[in-house]
Structure formats: C-alpha cells, structure tokens
Amino acid sequence: MLDLSVIIAVSLVYLGLLFAVAWWGDQRADRGRSLIANPSTYALSMAVYCTTWTFYGSVGRAAVSGIGFLPVYLGPTLVMALGWFLLLKMIRIVKANRITSIADFISSRYGKSHRLGGLVTIIAVVGVIPYIALQLKAVSSSISLLLGYPDIVMPGRSATTSVAADISFYVALILAAFTIVFGTRHLDATERHEGMVAAIALESCVKLVSFTAVGVFVTYGMYNGFGDIFQRALDDPSLRQLLGAVPSGQGYTSWFSLLFLSAMALLFLPRQFQIAVVENVNEEHLRRAAWLFPLYLLLINLFVLPIALGGLLHFAGQGVDADTFVLTLPMALRHEGLVLLVFIGGLSAGTGMVIVETIALSTMVCNDLVMPLLLRSHKTLLDDSRDLSRLLLTIRRGAIALILLLGYLYFRLAGEAYALVAIGLISFSAVAQFAPALIGGMYWRGGTRGGAMAGLSAGFLVWAYTLLLPSFAKSGWLPADFLTQGLFGIDLLRPQQLFGLTGVDEISHCLFWSFFANIGAYVGVSLLRPPMVAEATQATVFVDALKDTGQRGAALWRGRARVGDLRDLVGRFLGPGRAQTAFAAFAKRHGAGSADEMEADARLVQFAESLLAGAIGSASARVMVASVAKEEPLSIEEVMNILDEASQLRSYSRELERKSRQLQAATTELQEANERLKELDRVKDDIMSSVTHELRTPLTSIRAFSELLHDDPKMHLADRQRFLGLVVSETERLTRLINQTLDLAKIESGRADWNGCELDLTEVIDRSVAATSQLFREKEAQVIVDLPENSPLILADRDRLIQVMLNLLSNAVKFLTPGSGEVRVRLRVLGEALEVSVADNGPGIRPEDQQLIFEKFRQVGDTMTAKPSGTGLGLPISRRIVEHFGGRLWVESAVGEGATFRFTLPLTSARQPLEAGPA
Amino acid sequence: MHRRILAGDRLAAAFLVGCVLFNYPLLSLFDRHAAIAGIPLIYGYVFFAWAMVIALIAWAIERHVR
Amino acid sequence: MSKKILIADDEQNIVISIEFLLRREGFDVQVAGDGEEALAKVRGEKPDLVLLDVMMPKMNGFDVCQAVRADPDLSDTRILMLTAKGRDTEVSKGLGLGADGYMTKPFSTKELLAEVRKLLGM
Incomplete structure (x- = not known):
C-alpha cells in the first residue's frame, strides 16, 4: 500500500x-x-x-x-x-x-x-x-x-x-x-x-x-x-x-x-x-x-x-x-x-x-x-538610474x-x-562563534571592527581545524594521519588534542579552543585602539537600545542631500511606487505635506538609509546613500560630544517630563481655583442682585412719595407730613444698608479696622441695653439683664461688640408682641469662655430658617403683613465679628417659644495677638 | 517600573536555578541505578526539574503586569 | 363703575404710596401683604388688575401669577408684575407665566398710571 x-x-x-x-x-x-x-x-x-x-x-x-x-x-x-x-x-x-x-x-x-x-x-x-x-x-x-x-x-x-x-x-x-x-x-x-x-x-x-x-x-x-x-x-x-x-x-x-x-x-x-x-x-x-x-x-x-x-x-x-x-x-x-x-x-x-x-x-x-x-x-550600478x-x-x-x-x-x-x-553539533559550534562579537557588541561599547574581525576569524579557523577538518578526515576525504599525527606531523597540532589537551570530547575541545581564540582576539584587538566614529556611533545605538527609542543615529550625520535623489535611490531598489509611498508617509509623520517640501536633513537621510538597509543590508545602504549625499565627516570628538549631548538630552527630557507633570498639576490646581472663582463670582453676582433689590425697594417708595408730593401741592397737611416722614425713614434705611454692605465687605476682605483693648463685657452689655431702651419702651417690652458680679476682662474691639449687642437686641425687639414682650440678657463665665445670650419670647424661628437668617439679605418674615425692617445684614456681620475674636454665634429656638441668640468669646483670645484671629 | 525590575530578577533567578539544576554536581546526585514508581531516577529528575524551571519562567514573566 | 385694582406687595411704604396714587385717580383699591393673601383676594374680590410684587413672603409673585392663569374663572384678570430685580430673565419669566405687563422698581408714578390705564383699556 x-x-x-x-x-x-x-x-x-x-x-x-x-x-x-x-x-x-x-x-x-x-x-x-x-x-x-x-x-x-x-x-x-x-x-x-x-x-x-x-x-x-x-x-x-x-x-x-x-x-x-x-x-x-x-x-x-x-x-x-x-x-x-x-x-x-x-x-x-x-x-x-x-x-x-x-x-x-x-x-x-x-x-x-x-x-x-x-x-x-x-x-x-x-x-x-x-x-x-x-x-x-x-x-x-x-x-x-x-x-x-x-x-x-x-x-x-x-x-x-x-x-x-x-x-x-x-x-x-x-x-x-x-x-x-x-x-x-x-x-x-x-x-x-x-x-x-x-x-x-x-x-x-x-x-x-x-x-x-x-x-x-x-x-x-x-x-x-x-x-x-x-x-x-x-x-x-x-x-x-x-x-x-x-x-x-x-x-x-x-x-x-x-x-x-x-x-x-x-x-x-x-x-x-x-x-x-x-x-x-x-x-x-x-x-x-x-x-x-x-x-x-x-x-x-x-x-x-x-x-x-x-x-x-x-x-x-x-x-x-x-x-x-x-x-x-x-x-x-x-x-x-x-x-x-x-x-x-x-x-x-x-x-x-x-x-x-x-x-x-x-x-x-x-x-x-x-x-x-x-x-x-560595477561602480556604474551607482550612477545608473536603472x-x-x-x-x-x-x-x-x-x-x-x-x-x-x-x-x-x-x-x-x-x-x-x-x-x-x-554535522548537527558541528553546525552549532560554527554559529556559536558569533557569540563574542554579537553579545559583546550589545553590552560593551569598546568592541571594534578589527576586534570583531579578528575574533570571528580566529574562532572560525580553530573551529574548522578542530572540528570540520577532522570530520572530513573521518569521512576519508583527508588523510587519516592528519588526525593522529597533527598538521605537518607536529604532535602539538593534532586537531583534536590541540596543544596536548586531552580528556575531553571533541565538541568541548573545539568549544574551549575556539572560544579561547575568539574571545581573546576580539577583546585583545578591540583594546588596541579606541573605537572610530562609525563604531562609536553604532555602539551607542546597540548598547543603549533598551534605553530610548530616539533617533540617535540621525544626530550623528551632517551633510547635504537632495530629497529627489534620495527618493530615486530608494526607488531603484524597492521600486518607485513603494519609495513614493514610504516617503509620503514619512513626510506626513513629520508634518510636511509631501516629501518635496521637506529638507533633506539628517532624519530624512537616515530614513532613506534604513529603507535601503531593509533591502540590501546596512553596509551597502550606507555606501549607496553616501553616493548621493555629500556627507561631512565628523571627528571622534564631535561624535562623543553629540553622544554626551544625547545623554544630557535624555536627562533634560526626563527633567522636562517632570516639569510638565508639575505644570499639569499646577494647571489642574488653577482650573480648580478658576472653578472656585467662578463660583465666587456667581455668588457675588447673586449678592449684587440682592443688594440692588434691597436698594431698589426703598428707592421705589421714596420716588413714589416724592412724585405724589410734587404733583399735588394741595395735598392735606397730614398726608404731606406722613409721606415726608416715610421718605426720611426710607432714606435712613438706604444709608444703613449702604453702610452695612460696605462694613461686611470690609470684614470679609480682611480690610476692616479692629481696635483691640481690654474690656469688660458687662459694661458693653449695659451700654447696649441703655442704647436700645427707647425701642423697648415703644413696644412696651421688658429687658431683664442678668450679669455676674465679676467677669474677667477680654481683649476685643469694644465698638464692634456693642454693634453685635445692638443688633441682637434690636432684632429681638422687632419680633416681640407689643405689650407682653420680654427679653433676657445674660452673661455667664464658662471655663475658658464668656457666653452672652439674648432670649426673647417672640414667635420663634422655624428650624429650617435657623441657618438662613445668618445668610446675607435673608430675612425671614413671620407675620401676615409685616416684613421685618432691616437690611438682612445685621446677623451675618455679627457672626463675623464674633468669629473674628475666636468665638461662635448661633441661635436656639422653637416655633412659639421665642428665640435665644448666644455667642461666646474665648478668654484665651485676650492673650493672642488680634491679627491671628480668623478674619 | 518596579514590577518590571522584579520580573527581570525572577527570570535571572530562573536562569541561575536552571543552570545549577541541570549541571554537575546536582545532576550526579541522581546519577545511579534506581527507580521511583518504575521511572529511572535520573530521567524523572531531569524532566521534573525541567518542568519546574519552565513553570518558574512562566510565573515570572506572565505574572508581570502588562 | 370704577375698576377694581389689587396691590400685592409686602413693602408697607410702597403699598401706601401706590394705594394713595390709585385712590386719587378714582380706582377701587384692595391691598394684600403676601402671596397667599393676594391669591385669596384675587379669587374673592375678582379685581380687574393685580399689581403683583415678585418677592413676597409665603408665595412669590410668579407662583401667584401662575395660579391665577391656571384658573379659568380669573381669565379676565390683568396682571402687572412689579419687581426690584430688573434682570431680563425675570422679565421674560414673568411674561412667560402669563403676566400682561412688567415694571421695574423704582418706577415713575406717571408711567405706572399709564401702564395701568393701558391694561384696563382706558
């Protein structure tokens, strides 16, 4: 079958x-x-x-x-x-x-x-x-x-x-x-x-x-x-x-x-x-x-x-x-x-x-x-355009x-x-001769062309003598006494017992002697002279192959060439079409519309050479390129300089990378800052809109009353008086608003003036209560002040604290029921701080409003008709003043049970420089 | 970066371990007429050590994060 | 028969001035101090025109306007929005919700009267 x-x-x-x-x-x-x-x-x-x-x-x-x-x-x-x-x-x-x-x-x-x-x-x-x-x-x-x-x-x-x-x-x-x-x-x-x-x-x-x-x-x-x-x-x-x-x-x-x-x-x-x-x-x-x-x-x-x-x-x-x-x-x-x-x-x-x-x-x-x-x-091959x-x-x-x-x-x-x-092992031994020149070349910069030639030749000759020729002799193609008696009958030259080396098999024998000769000649001859330009260049390209992928070779070429010449040259070996395509792709990669727009610089020359190298080998490619490009020889010093520069460039580029990372981080920060600014801007916009609203409202009344008075000279005297009074009070409201807005802006931007002095808080409270007594009388309300005998002195701005107290007191009065209103003002010493509370028996504040009232222009209405008079800035300003001196201002309240505003001022703030307080 | 270096070290270690396992004198320890479960000692040893070295290489190189 | 106008604003002094102005011109004037009261009075009194402030407690002017426009019984009610916020978005929002006119505070009393008469077809 x-x-x-x-x-x-x-x-x-x-x-x-x-x-x-x-x-x-x-x-x-x-x-x-x-x-x-x-x-x-x-x-x-x-x-x-x-x-x-x-x-x-x-x-x-x-x-x-x-x-x-x-x-x-x-x-x-x-x-x-x-x-x-x-x-x-x-x-x-x-x-x-x-x-x-x-x-x-x-x-x-x-x-x-x-x-x-x-x-x-x-x-x-x-x-x-x-x-x-x-x-x-x-x-x-x-x-x-x-x-x-x-x-x-x-x-x-x-x-x-x-x-x-x-x-x-x-x-x-x-x-x-x-x-x-x-x-x-x-x-x-x-x-x-x-x-x-x-x-x-x-x-x-x-x-x-x-x-x-x-x-x-x-x-x-x-x-x-x-x-x-x-x-x-x-x-x-x-x-x-x-x-x-x-x-x-x-x-x-x-x-x-x-x-x-x-x-x-x-x-x-x-x-x-x-x-x-x-x-x-x-x-x-x-x-x-x-x-x-x-x-x-x-x-x-x-x-x-x-x-x-x-x-x-x-x-x-x-x-x-x-x-x-x-x-x-x-x-x-x-x-x-x-x-x-x-x-x-x-x-x-x-x-x-x-x-x-x-x-x-x-x-x-x-x-x-x-x-x-x-x-x-055939030198004509070069000149021929075939x-x-x-x-x-x-x-x-x-x-x-x-x-x-x-x-x-x-x-x-x-x-x-x-x-x-x-033959299997004989072949192996032959190709093993490449090892010193090849591996050495990848890791040792000092290897030279001469060294590689010498090493390869020596290794190859020893291989042929100790392994190939004996195999011929054993096959009967050479006289057998070549094996037994050595070349020319010299005993030491017996190919498989070279220089009397015995006791090992023929492969080990060949391996030892051929590598001995190969490595010896490679290293020895390489050390005779320093590498030349071309060798040093390629040594760097090979030894540093894993380090970077930069076009190092390109830096090591200087000369002149024409794009057309290079393309024609490549075209002759690869075919014109493929050359055209390759050059166009290269031009595109480097941002040029077509190859003709490009300068025939070192990069392009190297590109052409590598294209050719793929087709005819690197050595021939170099010769061919040299035939169309006028190369100016570089000295070994120049090459070494360029290589040094290249390694410096590498460290520069690492430095640059680091910098660019930093820059990126900074950019991100800036972006975030910008976002915050935009947010602030939006907030400011809202505030501006609130401020204009607050300004427009009194202006509306003032204008309306003024026009009424103006248009009607025969208006009743009572109406006339009443309207003029309203105009005056609206004007006061406007003034207050402007002052407080400016005040708040100053505090917020940290430009407010703070006067520090040792003061007794009980005195501040007394003065404030006295200043508001008229308001309480108007509402037929009672003020009960509860102060300790001795209170420690604190370091703060007296006028500012009075401002806070006036604010809290006038706020409290505003919401009192006429006739039955009562406000309790109390000062307590709590270990490390003083606490002041202002409690009223008004309608109280809903829990959801208790934060709102500290926001600018947020007024919380509580009656069917009346809107609290005021600017909506008093509490925000008070809170900032208290915080400036390291304290806290908050409200405790339940609907129907009145509201208690409290603030604390730390005693330690007396010993701190004022500038250190949170502004 | 760190893991890359580690993978490299592991591979180098695999190489060295292989060099030792596949050569004198370790090899000579198993160079005698004995059998385990019917498999001659030296034969079993070489293949076992070989498989271990391959496994070591695979572990070192494939475990490395891409 | 005089036209009935409702003034809805929480600013006491503004209400006083407009009320005086419109009474002098012979209108029947009603007053509301917040949004809810305003809506209740629109439904109860059926005024011909509402002067509606935007920023009011309990219910803002936009919501009142929307509620009035949603009620078929009140389709004849004219609405003139008054606001201290003069932004374009506010204006278009008010008109979008069905207001018939829009005035920015502070306004001149003559312009207000002209606008009121125009809306009432006088």
Whole structure:
C-alpha cells in the first residue's frame, strides 16, 4: 500500500497544504489582519529549532547515551529565561535599524562593515549547508525506508537509495520553489515573511503531534506504559547502563558543552535569528514564547527514551539503526496510518528547517556578499538610474536555489559519511562563534571592527581545524594521519588534542579552543585602539537600545542631500511606487505635506538609509546613500560630544517630563481655583442682585412719595407730613444698608479696622441695653439683664461688640408682641469662655430658617403683613465679628417659644495677638 | 517600573536555578541505578526539574503586569 | 363703575404710596401683604388688575401669577408684575407665566398710571 505513488501523493498534498497556509498568511498580512500576530504562533514558529535531527536523531542519540540527548533542549530552555533581556534587546535593535540577518546585525554594530558582514555570511554558509544536507538525507532515508515496506531495510544497503535520493532532489526543488515564492515575494523593508512563519508554526504542530503519536503508540500500544518499558530495560544488562550514568562515556564536561552550545545555537543559528528576531511582529510575544517554547521542547522529548528503549528491545540483534526507530517501529507492527503520519512529521521537521534556513542564508548572501561585491566591481550600478529591485529579487532567488543545490550536492557527496552524522553539533559550534562579537557588541561599547574581525576569524579557523577538518578526515576525504599525527606531523597540532589537551570530547575541545581564540582576539584587538566614529556611533545605538527609542543615529550625520535623489535611490531598489509611498508617509509623520517640501536633513537621510538597509543590508545602504549625499565627516570628538549631548538630552527630557507633570498639576490646581472663582463670582453676582433689590425697594417708595408730593401741592397737611416722614425713614434705611454692605465687605476682605483693648463685657452689655431702651419702651417690652458680679476682662474691639449687642437686641425687639414682650440678657463665665445670650419670647424661628437668617439679605418674615425692617445684614456681620475674636454665634429656638441668640468669646483670645484671629 | 525590575530578577533567578539544576554536581546526585514508581531516577529528575524551571519562567514573566 | 385694582406687595411704604396714587385717580383699591393673601383676594374680590410684587413672603409673585392663569374663572384678570430685580430673565419669566405687563422698581408714578390705564383699556 505504501508504494512510491502514495508517498509522492502524500508529500505533495502536505506541501500543498503548506503553500495554502503560507498564501493565506500573506493575504492576511497584506490586508493588515496578521495571522501571526499571536504569541502562540510565535512560540510555535520558534520550534523550527527541532529539525529531523530531533525528530529522528534524538532517539538515535538516546539509544547510545541514555539521557545524553537532553542538553540540546535544556540549553534553549535556559536561554529563554534570559530571552526577556537578550532577545528583547536584539529585537529592538533589529527593528530600530531595519536589520535583516545576523550578518547584517554584526556588520551594522561595528560601523556597517562590508567585510565583517561577508565573513559572518561565509561562516554561516559553511557551517549550515551541511546541516541542510542532513535534512535532505533524513527525508531521503525515510522515503527509502518506506519503499522497503513491509520489510525493514536499512538505507544504504538497498537498491532503492538512488530513487529516494532522486526524490529528495525533487523535494529540494519543491522546497526551493516554496522558499522563492514565500521568501522573496517582495523586498520588504523589514524583511518579514508572515505566510512563511504561519506555515512553520503549522509544521511545528505536525511534528509534535506525529512524534507524540508514535510515543504513545510505543509506550502504551507495544508496552504497558513507561514503567513497563523501563523495567524491561533495567532487566536487560545491555540497556541498563542507558538508564544511569548521565552522558555515558563522556562525562559532565560534554553535558555542559552541549548545554552551552545549544543555548548559543538557539540565538545565533540563522534560522533561529530569522524567526525569533527578524520575524517577530510584537515584542510582547516573547512573554509567552519564554515558557511555551521550552514546554514544546519538553513535550517533544518526553517519549524519546521510551521509543529508543522500545526499539532496542524490539529490534534486538536485527541491526536496525536507532535513528530510524520512530519510523521502523510502526512499520514493524504494520501500522500504516501511523507510518504515514510519522513520515509527514519528519517531512515537516526537514522542510521547516530548510525553508527558514535558506531564506535567512539567502538574505545574507544577497545583502552581505553579492551586493557589496556588485557595488565594488560595477561602480556604474551607482550612477545608473536603472530599477534595481528586479535585480535584487533575482539575486535572492538565485541564492536560494544555489544554497539548496549546495545542500543537495553535499548530501549526495557525503552519503553515509561520518561528516553528515555529526554535522548537527558541528553546525552549532560554527554559529556559536558569533557569540563574542554579537553579545559583546550589545553590552560593551569598546568592541571594534578589527576586534570583531579578528575574533570571528580566529574562532572560525580553530573551529574548522578542530572540528570540520577532522570530520572530513573521518569521512576519508583527508588523510587519516592528519588526525593522529597533527598538521605537518607536529604532535602539538593534532586537531583534536590541540596543544596536548586531552580528556575531553571533541565538541568541548573545539568549544574551549575556539572560544579561547575568539574571545581573546576580539577583546585583545578591540583594546588596541579606541573605537572610530562609525563604531562609536553604532555602539551607542546597540548598547543603549533598551534605553530610548530616539533617533540617535540621525544626530550623528551632517551633510547635504537632495530629497529627489534620495527618493530615486530608494526607488531603484524597492521600486518607485513603494519609495513614493514610504516617503509620503514619512513626510506626513513629520508634518510636511509631501516629501518635496521637506529638507533633506539628517532624519530624512537616515530614513532613506534604513529603507535601503531593509533591502540590501546596512553596509551597502550606507555606501549607496553616501553616493548621493555629500556627507561631512565628523571627528571622534564631535561624535562623543553629540553622544554626551544625547545623554544630557535624555536627562533634560526626563527633567522636562517632570516639569510638565508639575505644570499639569499646577494647571489642574488653577482650573480648580478658576472653578472656585467662578463660583465666587456667581455668588457675588447673586449678592449684587440682592443688594440692588434691597436698594431698589426703598428707592421705589421714596420716588413714589416724592412724585405724589410734587404733583399735588394741595395735598392735606397730614398726608404731606406722613409721606415726608416715610421718605426720611426710607432714606435712613438706604444709608444703613449702604453702610452695612460696605462694613461686611470690609470684614470679609480682611480690610476692616479692629481696635483691640481690654474690656469688660458687662459694661458693653449695659451700654447696649441703655442704647436700645427707647425701642423697648415703644413696644412696651421688658429687658431683664442678668450679669455676674465679676467677669474677667477680654481683649476685643469694644465698638464692634456693642454693634453685635445692638443688633441682637434690636432684632429681638422687632419680633416681640407689643405689650407682653420680654427679653433676657445674660452673661455667664464658662471655663475658658464668656457666653452672652439674648432670649426673647417672640414667635420663634422655624428650624429650617435657623441657618438662613445668618445668610446675607435673608430675612425671614413671620407675620401676615409685616416684613421685618432691616437690611438682612445685621446677623451675618455679627457672626463675623464674633468669629473674628475666636468665638461662635448661633441661635436656639422653637416655633412659639421665642428665640435665644448666644455667642461666646474665648478668654484665651485676650492673650493672642488680634491679627491671628480668623478674619 | 518596579514590577518590571522584579520580573527581570525572577527570570535571572530562573536562569541561575536552571543552570545549577541541570549541571554537575546536582545532576550526579541522581546519577545511579534506581527507580521511583518504575521511572529511572535520573530521567524523572531531569524532566521534573525541567518542568519546574519552565513553570518558574512562566510565573515570572506572565505574572508581570502588562 | 370704577375698576377694581389689587396691590400685592409686602413693602408697607410702597403699598401706601401706590394705594394713595390709585385712590386719587378714582380706582377701587384692595391691598394684600403676601402671596397667599393676594391669591385669596384675587379669587374673592375678582379685581380687574393685580399689581403683583415678585418677592413676597409665603408665595412669590410668579407662583401667584401662575395660579391665577391656571384658573379659568380669573381669565379676565390683568396682571402687572412689579419687581426690584430688573434682570431680563425675570422679565421674560414673568411674561412667560402669563403676566400682561412688567415694571421695574423704582418706577415713575406717571408711567405706572399709564401702564395701568393701558391694561384696563382706558
């Protein structure tokens, strides 16, 4: 059933599905509804880390070294804990500078150096192409195994290998097509491939599902769970050692080296950098990826050891390669559906890695290798006004095809050689060489271009000498005595026992010597001279990436350029339409109607350069911009000054922020004050309206009487006298009103004159009662005064207190019933205060009116006809006077039982300066 | 701001804890032929420690207020 | 038959002066010292014209005016509002509530008489 046509059909259907998902993802991206704007998608796409080396290879490693396969996944877990620092910073830098690859990153950091970018590209290509070959080999092996079905025939021993190899050639071709379609759709300034990322995330799901399916099948289908498998293994003396001693045979050094290498690989493998940094759409996604991706790794490794043990138990003595157990176990049990699922899983693992790795490498090859060479050899390219965007796309597509072809060739050439089997870790070791220059560059300002060149070169050479060449020798492509006797027969130069270092495995050996050389050269050479202008500039941009998002780079450029030139230049690489759109958007962002209105200042030049950087790499972009802009070189002193200014600016801006917060608070206060003023104004308005009302009323009578008298000279004398009397009394009322209004205004504004002297309150009361005796007589009312023998002296204004007393007394008289009225005036000494009360037996005051009477112009009428004469200001003024001397004035009353007005004056006020009293 | 720093410290702690758990000498304590509930000691230990580190990362990073 | 006029104001002296003025001109004058009394007298005496002060105890002039206008029996009663508050809003409020005229204190006695005669159709 599993014949060639089925396999081809299944493969094509699966790849078609990938095409569909990628196409859909791109469509959604174009419409602005990103499919991958989701933290889980981001985390899943990071699982491109798990290639066929994981899918098939982990079981193989576990069959030899027990849990020795695990450090390769524990390392990434640890690095994800640091991802929030490291990856976040990398993402910020990449976004701010429109960096498109790891080569671009390093080249940009050290002053946009072409040579450095080229070197990184070469290291990546040399290190990674065999890894691509490994994927093709794994896919090819799985196909040839399937073709042997139902027999289990190890690849390499069957005649079908060539067919499978041919199939893998076609697989490589299809992958090239896929990569070209979704990897180079257009030259995006940010170099994002959303459709591709969506497809990769899907592949990660497929990998996990199919591997877990096999795991469950073996663990619970063939055996009775974990315990059963482990028990059988423990009972088997040959398997027993797999379940103990950690990295069997190699010790903890190897374990640690693998942990470290895999951590580096997760950051610096071109495909990981592409997915985790370049393709990141939202740095918040890091949050979920930080734990979801490690969790993915844990899950996909859960069943590795059970499958390995199950395979070893099942195929004991049959010579079945442990690398194939994932596929051969379901095959042995004739579980065809599962076999196909596993095949698809392996295909996912292989294609996912190949697609992303190829896109990443092709970008590097194009931007950091081919473009710089083209720019150098064809200087006319610069002057030519041809549209270069087609050329760029062609270069990238060519690079993709070439990389896949190289991968295929390496696979055919190497065949079953050792070089292919060990290539996973050899690749890891190669890309780990980026670590010193890259991490150092992100945190150390002192690193220079020379240092980075020296470090990378040294590390790469040591890597090649201690790991790559020996792997060639082991494959028989180099004489074996190179390994055993050293270069030129010099013993100390034996590549895997360099300078006599023995007792460690080859990976740890390479790691130690290559990092020794790499870090040593990087730091050593960097310290030889201070950073130059371009290096210092970029160092600041990189090292301070998390500090601010300001356009620091822009400040570090001085020169002249024309807007038209810049736009044409960008247009030649991105296409005129896209350039037009980008410039218009930039102009709009900066408040200009169109780009032509803008001055070609440092900001615009930098914008153009970053647009170009997205398409051709930062180093080439710099060269291209320099060709149309007349740059005036800055000295290192100037740069340092600008950088200093920038940091000063930062502190200024923090200061400004603080100030603006203060200003905002002040504004709020002012607004509140304004509200209060408005309220006061409204109150004042009301008072004015009351005052005019109070003025108009007597004026009305005065005018009416005057006109009556004036118009009628023959009026009766009695009427005449009566009317004139009324006019006089209304005039008095007016005068009183004006005086009291002014008085109150003075007291309220604090401008009243207060005369302080020691006085005896009993004397004040006596005088007041005497002054009002006429009023009481008119009403035939009685005044009863109750004063103590001795009352303490207080410090107050005598006239003011008399004013208060007169007020209260005349108020009381006003409401008395003629004939039976009675007012009691009493003074008491209450500890710390004196209390005066004026009680009448009038009609009393309703509770709801007891507060009103202390408001200005509030008079409370109580009879059917009469309105109390008076201004309505007496009580408010009295209350303020009493309060001025630290006392209180209030009323106690019930309807029908009279009213008692009381006020207190503190004795302590005698010792206080008068100005301190509440005004 | 404060919580951000705290989350960062927690992540750094998770990293360091992982480094210690996944390396010599702690690893060697479990490096013997023994089994708990049928699961070999070293296998159980590594996966358990791994899960703990992941949980620690998730706690540190997701708990941080957005 | 002379026209009957009700003066409703709580200011004694104003009442005295207007009462004297209108009596001299031959009107039949009634007096009320607060809002409630005014409304009662409007209903009881059915005056032809009410001179209505706004600021009165117990019931203000606006409420009296509104109550009079709400009563169909009193539809012939003319109302002239008198107020010491000369704001435009007060004027429009009074007219809005159905007053026939409006005078601001202090007023000239001639103008008051002219307005009274105009409202009484004389």
